[in-house]
Amino acid sequence: MAYRWAKYVEGPEDWGKCVMGMDSQVRQARLQLEKQYLQSMQLINNQQQMCGAQKHRPTHEDDMVRKSRGQQIVPEPLPNIIDTEVPRFPKSSCAFRQIVKAIQANEVLKRLGEEQLDTVVESFTLTQYGKGDSVILEGSEGNTMYIIAEGELFVTQHGQPLRTLSAGDVFGELAILYNCKRTATVTATTDVKLWEIDRQTYRTIVTQKHKQRRQAILGFLKEAHTLNGLSDTQLSRIIDSMEECKFHPGDIIVQEGDEGKSFFIILKGEVQVTKEVNGSQEQIRIMRAGEHFGELALIRNSCRTATCRALRDVTCITMSKEDFEETVPLDTVELPKVDLLDIEALHLTGKKRISFPDRPNVAPVPLRLQDLVPVLYSEGRYMGQPVTLGTGGFGRVELVSWGPGKPVEYFALKKIRKVHIVQTCQEEHVKMERQVLLQSHSPFVVRLYETFRDSRYVYMALEFCEGGELWTKLREAKYFTEEVTIFCTACVVEALDYLHSNRIVYRDLKPENLMMDKHGYVKLVDFGFAKLLPKGEKTYSFCGTPEYLAPEILLNEGHDFAVDFWMLGILIFELLVGRPPFCSSDPQRIYSRILDGEIYFPTYVSEAACSIISKLCRNRPGRRLGNARNGIRGIKKHRWFHKIKWEKLAAHQLSAPTAWLIKKGSPYVNFKRYSMDLSAEEDEFSGWDEDF
Structure with missing residues (x-):
């Protein structure tokens, strides 16, 4: 097996045979090829290292199937950054250079803009620790990044020595991106001086600068006569498609003719603008920051009428005609006049009533928590214990039944620990999940029938999806055939189409x-990260799963619906290959690879699959398939989906190729088994959950 590198995939290259409908012999042959490939790649990597090669190529780590669930990065509430004063502390030129050098050595932080970098450096404070002091403790929650100004520190993990840190080294940098537990202990072996910055300060600076820069560029675009007729939303899409470029003194930016x-x-x-007159260049004008040129190139097939040359170091943002044509006109489909989460609709009064679409003869009835009976395991190690369908940091999902008559109706009862919600400041996200699901009516989004609360939990009575979790099926199969992947992805596209049309960004696709x-159709569940986002606006929360994070989230640039298209591309890759395209045991390496944007495709992945993944995973959100002028229709029309009949899929009239993945037997046969939860939960009476 071989790998092929691609940033954007176009054209009918020979990408190897597409593995469809693989039987056991084909699977065994493929596994043997993979084993041979890993051995050959190890030899190649060794040779490249001996020759000093720096370019990343697939390693053994890249080829491992993802076996563990992705770590969930929970969004934190951000303060009003417009009103936040950023602390600044004067530094010597030597200290300034030391901090800059350390930041530029980091794969994520080195991408800060000049203004961001200067302000971040000015915001570092100097602190001191004595010999033997612990700066970081393994397992504690992190909030601060450090750069060593003087002295040495020693790093241990699980009691084992790892390395020594000295002046100029950086540690704890993940903590300024999001709340995470420290993975090692760092102890001072001498008296040390450390430069430090906390997460709130860092994120405030980066977000402030991005908002100011974006607002300034929006103002510049409004001054371009060619773009006069475009709305702020359309101009925002243009900004999302533009790239930064730099020119040195004397560089020609555009050439006359x-x-x-x-x-x-x-x-x-x-920028100096000149025009040829009688065989020599005559200066017309000097252009400075905020001015623009070349706008007619976006709408006409014309030649440059003047030469533009950099007089000193110049930074521009630029957009090609091709990208412009893909970006506008936008919003060809008018959104509903009433939002899915219309404010009046959220204040529901009285008891909600449920109906069962598969059994129209059953009359709608009130649903009460005391009427939901836990289903018990009828055999095996946990016989007699309540059936648990899944667990997570916020609680558990249990299988319950309801119905005085036959047949029995099953529900997935999600129990969320109130104390944990309050401790992690997730009240608004849980309420948003409830609101989104109560108002959603799509066969590709799990239904929420009712919510309840008591002193310890809030509860959501959800539709029971007896086919099980796609994650579990993927782990059992290691990877899916293209036919199965296309079908699963098409279901997800339908779900995103529904949510986006109602201005909901999902943000946690995996x-x-x-x-x-039970028929094998796929549904979106877990809406804890979903957000109602007004048209044309950005949100700045840092949330998701490391392997699925879009570049704009990592860079705190502000994100919108385009993050869902990025995640869709990552999902397609993982379903076909068994792992995401950017994976590592080290989150920093994951983020560096995401920002580099280089995807390596195994040769068995079809050309059409490579094409759609690459178009969805473009670094600039304005250039992604699904986020251009055709919207999600652009995804549905891609040749990878040519066999999907979208109307029949929406009506559940297609035979699902996933049906063979579903086991027959007890209601819980397609789920992993969990032991009973015996922990004692605390009471919580703050009242944030009064709507449940």
Whole structure:
């Protein structure tokens, strides 16, 4: 087996045979090929290291099937950054250079813009620790990043020595991106001085600068006569498609007489505009920050009428004609006049009533918590204990039954620990999950029938998807055939189409959050990260799963519905290959690979699959398939989906190729078994859950 590298995949290259409908012999042959490949790749990697090669190539780690569930990064509430004063502390030129050098050596932080970098450096404070002091304790929650100014520290993990840190080294940097537990202990072996910055300060700076930069660029675009007729939402999409480029003094940015293919906005520096007159260049004007040129290239097939040359170091943002044509006109489909989460609709009064779409003869009735009876395991190690369908940091999902008559109706009862919700400041996210699900009516989104509360838990009575979790099925199969992957993805596209049309961004797409009904159709579950997002706006929460994070989330640039398309591309890759394209045991390496944006495809992945993944996983959100002028229709029309009849899929009239994954037997046969929860939960009476 071999790998092929691609950033954008186009054209009918020979990508190897597509493995469809694999039987056991084919699977065994493929596993043997993979084993041979890993051995050969190890030899190649060794040779590359001996030759000093730096370019990343697939390693043994890349080829491992993802066996553990993705770590969930829970969003934290952000303060109003507009009103937040960022602390600044004067530093010597030597200290300034030391901090800059350390930051630029980090794969994620080195991507900060110049203004962001300067302000971040100015915000570091100096602190001191004595010999023997513990700076970081393994297992504690982190909030601060450190750069060593003077002295040495020693790092241990599980009591075992790892390495020594000295002046200029960085540690604890993940903590300024999101709340995470420290994975090692760092102890001072001498008296030390450390530069430190906390997460709130860092995120405030980066977010503030991105918002200010975006607002300034929006103002520049509004001054371009060619773009006069575009709305703020359309201009925002253009910004999302533009890329930054730099020019040195004397560099020609555009040449008179060349075909016009790009539009430029100057962010920094000066540009000289000249025109040839009688065989010599005559200066017309000097352009500075905020001015733009080349806009006619976006709408006409014309040649440049002047030459633009950098007088000093110049930073521009630019957009090609091709990207412009893909981006506008936008919003060709009018959104509903009433939002899915219309404010009036959220204040529901009285008792909600449920109905069972598969059994129209059953009359709607009130559903009460005391009427839901736990289903017990009828055999095996946990016989007689309540059936648990899944567990997580916030609680458990249990199988319950209801019905005075026959047949019995089953529900998945989600129990969320109230104390944990309050401790992690997740009240608003849980309420948002409830609101989204109560108002959602799509066959590709799990139904929420009722919610309850008591002193310890809030409860959600959800539709029971007896086909089980797609994550579990993927682990059993190791990877899916293309036919199965196409079908699963098509169900997800239908779910995203429904949510986005109602202005809901999902933000946590992965196999763990996909369930199958008894027919094999896939449904989205777990809406804890979902958010109502007004048209044209961005949100700045840092949330998701490391392997699925979009670049704009990592860079705190602000994100919108385009993150769901990025995650869709990652999902397709994982379903086909058994792991995400960017994976590692080290989160920093994952993030570096995401920001590099280089995807390595095994040769058995079809050309069409490579194409759709690469178009969904473009680094600039405005260029992603699904986020251009055709919207989600652009995804549905991609050739990878040519066999999908979308109307029949929406009506559940297609035969699901996933049906063979579903086992027959007891209601819980398709779920992993869990022991009974014997922990004592605390009471919580703050009242945040009064709507449940």
